Amino acid sequence: MSLMMVRFSMVLETCCIEKMMVSSLMDAYSYHLDMPVRTGVDLGGTKIEVVVLQDDEILARLRCGTPQGDYAGTLQAVAELVSQAEAKAGVTAPHVGVGAPGSPSPFTGLQRNSNSTALNDMPLADDLATAINRPVRLANDANCLALSEAWNGAGAGQGTVFAVILGTGVGGGLVVDGALLEGCNGLGGEFGHTALPRPTTDEIPGPTCYCGLNGCIEGWLAGPALEAQWCALGRAPLTATAIAADTSENAKDLLDRWLDRLARALANAVTLVDPDVIVIGGGLNAIDAIYDQIPGMLGPLVFGGGCSTPVVAASHGDSSGVLGAARL
Numbered sequence: 001m002s003l004m005m006v007r008f009s010m011v012l013e014t015c016c017i018e019k020m021m022v023s024s025l026m027d028a029y030s031y032h033l034d035m036p037v038r039t040g041v042d043l044g045g046t047k048i049e050v051v052v053l054q055d056d057e058i059l060a061r062l063r064c065g066t067p068q069g070d071y072a073g074t075l076q077a078v079a080e081l082v083s084q085a086e087a088k089a090g091v092t093a094p095h096v097g098v099g100a101p102g103s104p105s106p107f108t109g110l111q112r113n114s115n116s117t118a119l120n121d122m123p124l125a126d127d128l129a130t131a132i133n134r135p136v137r138l139a140n141d142a143n144c145l146a147l148s149e150a151w152n153g154a155g156a157g158q159g160t161v162f163a164v165i166l167g168t169g170v171g172g173g174l175v176v177d178g179a180l181l182e183g184c185n186g187l188g189g190e191f192g193h194t195a196l197p198r199p200t201t202d203e204i205p206g207p208t209c210y211c212g213l214n215g216c217i218e219g220w221l222a223g224p225a226l227e228a229q230w231c232a233l234g235r236a237p238l239t240a241t242a243i244a245a246d247t248s249e250n251a252k253d254l255l256d257r258w259l260d261r262l263a264r265a266l267a268n269a270v271t272l273v274d275p276d277v278i279v280i281g282g283g284l285n286a287i288d289a290i291y292d293q294i295p296g297m298l299g300p301l302v303f304g305g306g307c308s309t310p311v312v313a314a315s316h317g318d319s320s321g322v323l324g325a326a327r328l
């Protein structure tokens, strides 16, 4: 080896060592920034769930019912559950991520668009921060689902993940290259309050929604909507998943109409965003017909007539929301 080559090799080696030092410092910094102890809250319409994570390990998880229509009681319940979960885990997170229906308005800071209407027009993020006594990061519950499924769930490794909640309400969230697409109005991925596309004459104007508009997808596809459509046939009340499992002709016809509406709605999302995967969460994601039939129904409904988008169930089950909240 010539002297010049030895010097070049030494320079390379020094660079490598410096790079390793910088890299290791950056890793330490990222690790610190990553705040390995994370507390997440899923503030749902019927239940509140808290999870405490260290890296990806669940140290504690607790649930309680949501006080119905009681804003102050809801704040207190969240604060108490966080305190109990962190005491059980023996750690305290520096901030708390909260997923809730609706989102804080970027114009007023007040919660809006929540189907838990007691939260609407309230300074939810500020009030939660006061109740929990530390910073709170508040996001839409469907965005939390999208984050957790894109992180290490059914959308892991995909560039654009469109996650949909089909449950008491209908919501959606978009994650692009690991980041939430929240939008300048905070409405990114708000699937449930777009109108049912290509309506038939008997679907116009559609049900009136609590949001003030008519014909929202939520009013057609949410669990309570399907249950109401079933009761309108003069049948005894059943849950949405029980209707999907019922073998009567009435139930099969109703499920077919529900699937057709879901396919029309998802086809619009595909034509607009063209995600790499559609992940379905919420209680109605247990309906197998979604995965058996919807992928084949999308092709004729999207622009150009071809669609290979996978439609898959959320892999974290009903914990997707709380795990995503912990990632906020």
Ligand SMILES: [Zn+2]
Binding pocket: 192, 193, 209, 210, 211, 212, 213, 216, 218
């Ligand atoms: Zn609506």
